[in-house]
Amino acid sequence: MPNMRMTKVPMPEQDPNVRSxxxxxxxxxxxxxxxxxxxxxxxxxxxxxxxAGCPVNVRIPEFIAKVAEGDFLGAYEVIFDxxxxxxxxxxxxxxESQCEARCVRGIKGEPVxxxxxxxxxxxxxxxxxxxxxxRPAGNxxxxxxxxxxxxxxxxxxxLAKLGYQVxxxxxxxxxxxxxxxxxxxxxxxxxxxxxxxDKLAALGVDLETDMVIGKTYDIDEMFAxxxxxxxxxxxxxxxxxxxxxxxxxAGVYSANxxxxxxxxxxAYLPDSDTPIKQxxxxxxxxxxxxxxxxxxxxxxxxAEHVYVVYRRSEAEMPxxxxxxxxxxxxxxxxxxxxxxxKILGDDQGRVRAMECVKMELGEPDESGRRRxxxxxxxxxELEVDAVIMxxxxxxxxxxxxxxxxxxxxxxGCLQVDEDTMQTTREGVFAGGDAVTGAAxxxxxxxxxxxxxxxxxxxxxxxxxx
Ligand code: FAD
Ligand code: SF4
Ligand code: SF4
Numbered sequence: 001m002p003n004m005r006m007t008k009v010p011m012p013e014q015d016p017n018v019r020s021x022x023x024x025x026x027x028x029x030x031x032x033x034x035x036x037x038x039x040x041x042x043x044x045x046x047x048x049x050x051x052a053g054c055p056v057n058v059r060i061p062e063f064i065a066k067v068a069e070g071d072f073l074g075a076y077e078v079i080f081d082x083x084x085x086x087x088x089x090x091x092x093x094x095x096e097s098q099c100e101a102r103c104v105r106g107i108k109g110e111p112v113x114x115x116x117x118x119x120x121x122x123x124x125x126x127x128x129x130x131x132x133x134x135r136p137a138g139n140x141x142x143x144x145x146x147x148x149x150x151x152x153x154x155x156x157x158x159l160a161k162l163g164y165q166v167x168x169x170x171x172x173x174x175x176x177x178x179x180x181x182x183x184x185x186x187x188x189x190x191x192x193x194x195x196x197x198d199k200l201a202a203l204g205v206d207l208e209t210d211m212v213i214g215k216t217y218d219i220d221e222m223f224a225x226x227x228x229x230x231x232x233x234x235x236x237x238x239x240x241x242x243x244x245x246x247x248x249x250a251g252v253y254s255a256n257x258x259x260x261x262x263x264x265x266x267a268y269l270p271d272s273d274t275p276i277k278q279x280x281x282x283x284x285x286x287x288x289x290x291x292x293x294x295x296x297x298x299x300x301x302x303a304e305h306v307y308v309v310y311r312r313s314e315a316e317m318p319x320x321x322x323x324x325x326x327x328x329x330x331x332x333x334x335x336x337x338x339x340x341x342k343i344l345g346d347d348q349g350r351v352r353a354m355e356c357v358k359m360e361l362g363e364p365d366e367s368g369r370r371r372x373x374x375x376x377x378x379x380x381e382l383e384v385d386a387v388i389m390x391x392x393x394x395x396x397x398x399x400x401x402x403x404x405x406x407x408x409x410x411x412g413c414l415q416v417d418e419d420t421m422q423t424t425r426e427g428v429f430a431g432g433d434a435v436t437g438a439a440x441x442x443x444x445x446x447x448x449x450x451x452x453x454x455x456x457x458x459x460x461x462x463x464x465x
């Protein structure tokens with residue numbers, strides 16, 4: 001008999017008053033008993049609607065059945081078959097709009113906590129088994145992978161397992177992409193990402209860091225050096241700004257820069273040599289997950305007031321409900337229906353305030369959301385000493401502009417053939433945010449997997465096999 005409890009087994013969490021002053025993980029994970037209890041809520045539906053909601057089609061009922069039996073290794077093997085980054089996706093996937101959105105238990109009550117169970121299984125495996133993969137026999141064919149986010153890590157791993165000699169070229173000094181420079185430690189501990197990078201090293205993948213492709217080395221040079229195919233997984237890291245007065249003042253950051261200083265360069269540690277402003281009152285402009293991460297980091301860095309300034313209402317906010325809830329618990333102040341018009345500086349060129357206007361919602365726009373309209377005569381000054389712009393990102397044009405034959409759409413996303421993931425240049429493949437624009441970890445991972453299979457086919461036919 002399934003467990004007919006209407007709600008998920010609650011996730012143990014750090015107390016908000018404690019965690020808003022530290023960078024340790026907020027959600028603490030299920031115990032084995034909690035996982036077995038939650039797994040008992042799954043009805044083992046024959047038509048498996050939840051699987052269709054997962055971008056990489058994890059065989060959800062199958063792994064949950066194994067959890068319910070206490071066969072955690074068996075559960076891991078089922079997940080790993082289609083998802084190699086389960087400890088990451090179990091933490092950061094927007095499950096509520098993917099697998100869990102389709103769960104029939106969600107019709108009357110809460111869906112099965114698929115993400116939490118996936119995280120439990122992956123963490124159990126890391127703690128109890130954590131086997132390093134064996135290095136396969138090589139086929140002598142060199143392949144280059146640009147970037148080291150989830151798309152590239154997955155592509156590199158799959159190609160290495162097939163015997164290719166893979167080299168990853170990463171611009172930063174550490175591998176992991178947004179998983180290390182963007183998503184904060186308190187949502188995704190960096191040791192987990194490093195564990196995945198270590199597995200690639202065990203498979204024989206070479207990692208060259210501090211290599212900015214398009215500056216230090218380029219794709220033509222890769223082919224000249226004997227690489228027979230290239231995968232571009234360079235993400236979408238170019239931040240957007242509003243174009244308002246005052247954006248060049250000291251104390252204005254893009255969310256990407258602010259988060260990189262904190263997460264990758266560890267500005268929160270006393271021995272870090274990365275300069276970062278001691279902020280007293282911060283305004284975060286935007287309403288997505290990146291804005292939530294920036295706000296929660298600012299709070300942890302000691303800001304007394306952290307305002308999220310968003311031009312629509314809470315209902316239209318694109319951030320995950322869970323992130324908004326966590327942010328509120330930690331004391332982040334939300335200024336809905338407010339739009340910045342100008343950043344004001346002091347006589348030293350530092351931010352002293354942000355001018356905003358009040359908004360109200362009008363008719364729906366092309367995105368279907370009600371368009372915010374300015375309320376006349378509503379301008380006011382918000383006293384802040386830092387402004388963190390979190391308005392979205394697009395792919396950096398560097399690789400595209402230095403690689404003949406690569407074409408992109410008007411948003412700067414690389415064009416690929418949907419079946420082969422090959423770009424407009426032969427032998428050059430791409431996937432992840434570089435192709436889709438800013439999206440999700442699991443979509444990037446799925447793209448890396450698909451590209452690796454297509455690259456294998458391309459290389460095998462090139463070598464007449
Ligand atoms: P990235 O992860 O962006 O990796 C690209 C890599 O390429 C980077 O390491 C970059 O340094 C490198 N690179 C770029 N240019 C070059 C070059 N010229 N030469 C060499 N290397 C280069 N998604 C979720 O699913 N859940 C979340 O909770 C979530 N939170 C997020 C929070 C933040 C702050 C951000 C910014 C994004 C978040 N996302 C989240 C989105 C998700 O992280 C991305 O969709 C995903 O990481 C894209 O993967 P990728 O491999 O395509 O690129
Ligand atoms: Fe759900 Fe993401 Fe896991 Fe798929 S990978 S089952 S969407 S948590
Ligand atoms: Fe289990 Fe929900 Fe999937 Fe049905 S839809 S198999 S209850 S997880």
